[in-house]
Amino acid sequence: MSLKTYEQILSTIDPRVSKAAKLRALYPVIEQNIHAGARLGMIVDDLEQLGISMSYAVFQNALSRIRKNNKTSEPKNSNSPIPAPPPVTAIPSPVPAPAVTAPPKRIENPIDLRAIRDMAIDLNALREEGLANRRQKKNDEH
Structure with missing residues (x-):
């Protein structure tokens, strides 16, 4: 030593x-x-x-x-110079989410999730559809 x-x-x-x-x-x-x-x-x-x-x-x-x-x-x-920030390039504008009338078949990106989250759901129509499905199942069983 x-x-x-x-x-x-x-x-x-x-x-x-x-x-x-x-x-x-x-x-x-x-x-x-x-x-x-x-x-x-x-x-x-x-x-x-x-x-x-x-x-x-x-x-x-x-x-x-x-x-x-x-x-x-x-x-x-440290006495080393501070590295310069990367050059600023044009920031691409965000792509607007397409108008979704039905949920996407596959969720592939955050836009699909937002489309599902922001969908307008008619609860009365959904209830009627559920009741119609139940009636049809009962009729099919008999």
């Missing part, structure tokens, strides 16, 4: 700051070591030698919190 690098970074920090603040300062070097193949247990041992004692679980939790904070704050702190 790079104990000397850790020591250099820690020498620039007030020794009275919290362990989490020290880990945040060491985070870039810790990530480099992890990407180079170092295991978290090895890093915990190195930190122990430098006087930052913590368990493996505490280190893992602190590291995940630092990563999470870095992910959420990256766009705010």
